[in-house]
Amino acid sequence: LGPGGGRGSAGRRLARVTPWLLLGSARAAADAEVLARERVTFCVNVTRQQPCPRAPGVRTLRVPIFDDPAEDLLTHLEPCCAALEAAARAGGTCLVYCKNGRSRSAAVCTAYLMRHGGLSLEQAFQVVKKARPVAEPNPGFWAQLQKYEDTLQKRPPGTNTPQAAAGDRP
Numbered sequence: 001l002g003p004g005g006g007r008g009s010a011g012r013r014l015a016r017v018t019p020w021l022l023l024g025s026a027r028a029a030a031d032a033e034v035l036a037r038e039r040v041t042f043c044v045n046v047t048r049q050q051p052c053p054r055a056p057g058v059r060t061l062r063v064p065i066f067d068d069p070a071e072d073l074l075t076h077l078e079p080c081c082a083a084l085e086a087a088a089r090a091g092g093t094c095l096v097y098c099k100n101g102r103s104r105s106a107a108v109c110t111a112y113l114m115r116h117g118g119l120s121l122e123q124a125f126q127v128v129k130k131a132r133p134v135a136e137p138n139p140g141f142w143a144q145l146q147k148y149e150d151t152l153q154k155r156p157p158g159t160n161t162p163q164a165a166a167g168d169r170p
Contacts, residue, residue: 014038015101015132020093021084023109023132025101026050041092044080046104050097059087067103069140077148080108081115106135111148121149 014024014034028034029043032055043060045052052060061083065071080096087094096112098104106128113124125145128135137145 017109017128017131020088022095023101023105024097026097026099029053029097039093040095042087042094044096046098046108050099069138073141074144077111081112084112085116102134102136103138107137107141110145114152121145
């Protein structure tokens with residue numbers, strides 16, 4: 001990926017959040033050449049309508065929500081984070097995407113960094129925003145990320161691992 005976290009035409013750019021975690025749009029996810037070049041092995045499709053990639057060796061998880069502040073993203077965060085962590089531990093490269101790579105997918109990447117990177121919401125979002133400047137979870141998703149942060153802070157010490165903060169593989 002080039003400076004600014006992107007490569008190729010605007011619609012096909014992937015932002016590198018960590019060395020193995022990518023964030024992008026449905027258009028980028030549909031490009032088998034991009035997925036192969038970036039060695040993507042696992043995709044989280046945070047949409048109801050966009051297709052899942054049909055690339056060899058790429059597994060997918062669909063989170064069927066619209067980019068609507070009233071949608072319940074919170075209940076999907078733990079399963080998404082667990083799936084991303086499992087794929088990373090298996091040595092894979094993960095892509096999280098939604099239609100435009102701006103709200104839903106950015107929220108999931110932020111949650112992952114909070115859960116497995118040990119970062120605060122603000123710290124995690126800054127990592128995502130630096131990688132993909134257009135990242136902007138809608139107000140409803142932001143409120144749910146705040147609730148998720150509260151939940152994580154109430155967990156016993158040692159249950160949130162600080163690997164992703166440094167960009168290391170788990």
